[in-house]
Amino acid sequence: MWLKKTDVVCITGGASGLGAELAREFSSRGCAVAVIDIIRPALADLVPTVRYLSADVRDLDAMTACAGTIADELGTVTVLINNAAVRRPWTPILYEDVADMQCVLDVNLMGVLLTTKLFLTGMTLRERGTIVFVSSALSMQSPAGLATYGASKAGLVGIYESITGEFSANEHIKTLLVCPGQLDTEMFGDITTPSRLIAPVVNKTALAKRIVLRVEKGGEGFLYTPFYVHFLPVMRIVPYTISRRLRKLSGMDDVHPGQRTRDYT
Template sequence: MGVGYSCCQSNAIGPALDERFSGKRVVITGATSGIGLRLAKRLAASGAEVVGWGRNEDAMEDVHREASEKGWSLRMMRCDVSSREEIQERAAEVLAAFEGAVDILVNNAGVTSGGKWITDLSDEEINRCVDVNLLAHFWTVRAFLPSMIKRDSGHVVTVSSVAGIMGVAGLSDYCASKFGAFGLTESLRFELSKINSAVGTTIVCPSYVDNGMGKEAEVKCSALFPLMDEEYVVRRIMGAVARRQALVILPGTIRTTYLARMYPVSVYDRIVRTWANV
């Protein structure tokens, strides 16, 4: 199983790429807003059969209306991914609808406690962050991976974060959960390699996206940590799946931070503090 790394921006993604997703059966968590919603629509417009999980029922109604108008195969299902039982129930429904097989699983759902110091976080906030951002990945992968392995085909996408490769002050729960999601998927990649499986994995580590928390972030060096729009991130995710890239760090300038871990901690800390508010 090939392992690729992409850390550079590219616009070489267009209609030809969209065609590669036609007929694919896709499950996306956190699909009622942000990157998840935009990815669900883009894939559906490409001819994929998409099931999106989320909790915002008003948004779901809007999506169903748009999908009906445009003739998309896009169904939204209410699922709180902090609940293992709810994931198992929805997964069973999806597998029944897709005749037992999902081609692409995108673990995108994520929450944050809003930049609190570790001593200010409540037990409930910590549990919620870990349940949604990390443990949910275990339950979804365990639900959908066996059929992928059996067919020797499929792809698991993990939307981690730059905060999954770099600690940030005030985001201890978020960083811990995103580091965990990164480690889970990397371990899965090696497990699949050991059995010579053709099932692929992709870890996506975006920096600040022009929505939600990203808009409010204070960054020292905006040239290295620019705000990216959602459509760009969606194109990069689709490109990574199509090219079977194992790791995508967005934007490419962040790669320097990733590589800086080779240096002593004191040097690494100095580099990161120079660039970002960590």
Template sequence: MNQPRPTTRESWVSSISVDLFLKVLNVTLLHPFVAWIIPLCFRAEHQDYTTRPMIVSITWAIFVTLLWMGNVMSHKIAYGIHREVDLTEEVIVITGGASGLGLLIAEVYGMRGATVAVLDIADLESTDARGITYYKCDVTDKAQIARVAQEIERDLGTPTVLINNAAIVVGKKLLDMDVEEVERSLTTNLLSHFYTIKQFLPGMIRNDTGGTIVTLSSVIGHLGAAQLADYAAAKAGVTALHKSLAAELQEYPEIKTILVTPGQLSTPLFYGVKTPNPFIAPVVEPIEVAKEIIKAIDLGLSDHIGTPLYARWVDWYNVLPVGVQKIARKLSGIDTGMKTFVGRKGTELSEKNGSLI
């Protein structure tokens, strides 16, 4: 049984964040269509093109349009053309899909007619999930993955989408961890990606319609944090693995790769961890991440999904002078957040079950 999440009473102000402001701007002043509405309104008032409001509004509309076009072109250059996706023909494999983010994605695709296979050591949280076939599998065991892969091929067909979502968090200082805990963490959070990709990628390459590989990483892989040495090391490795794999797959344009580097998710994996700054670094709801992943898969695109806003700019942290980096860490509270960590309790903690990002 999952440990119930501690409930806290928060004011409505806690929902206000940089990301909320950005979402509003993206559908208003930073949207090309809206930007061009403004000079059109001025023209409806019969203002001349030489008036200051017209000049400023047209200049802004051109600037926003060029930014939008540049972003589209940059994405095309980086990731190429999309692949055709027919959900009725897709076989989607999700590791750690018995609960949390993995189960959320599985349920959405199951209801939409895709064939979904969930791999997890834990039982499904939702027994009413439609369109989902559950396979009990420990992703740290190569033999189990090989066996389940054969069963999926026999029961459902050749997988076309692989979502590597399984993860665990030990939440201890390095010297407080047993060697077995370190090994289990690295195997679940990193090596399992190698096992599943080696198992399912060849079938995608043979498939005429190609496939998509989704890698769930974390901003902690870029930043590191106290009491997360094993998790940070694994997520850094996962990010490097994904980028190297994407480079190797350039000769297979029909294979798409999606890297996801979220901040702190509102899942049982990090129960008890309090975000140091909810305005700059708000806790991310799994539904928000799921929406972005599903959108990229549906469009047949390669992508890099980072949320909240700081997660998309985290690479710039390493550009800062080391002194500024230390000050930033101190102000952000990143190295004290795990002091209130609760995580999964009871048998789930003792078994170190890999279930969600």
């Protein structure tokens, strides 16, 4: 097994949702775990053995201070989970607030770049590290009304690809890209998937176990779930008329009851 009890795990956005489940799973394996989040965990999500730190991933000074605290108290971070993300209201681009757009891009992209840069130094010096990028199925096919969020998750794939390329000759640094469909978390609790049969909601606890198992075994590459996510890249290589028809059949552009995708008056 690649993962050892001496490993130090840092999870951004780990106070709730998938991040909280990841903190619980890594902690149960005996690793030292630190969570960096702008919010404090609810009592149900609190893991007694986890070190919680408060910071905004967009704030370089605050994140640098957190990195220093983790190094002093727990040691060098050898597993980084880039999980922190935000989503703003489901809104057609003509109505989307610019401040909301900037927030999503700053947290979901710049936050990942800053965090990765901060912790990579220690990993390279120690010659041991795994970086997990939690993206989304929406990085491959983004529904109407969610342009900024979809763009941020697509950008995260680009970050993963570039960093993987940088360390392709270094067997000590591993990278893993996670692209789940809709999770049973608060972020997308306001929508219903078009088909629970084809696109079932992903259980956050089950996904956390799968991610930790991949890290535990030293796994790299991609983790797509549920099964339909594996076929989303095909939508970009088939003729446009087919791709457009598939989008319509999927119902992905009409999943949110409050969106006004065709009302531009």
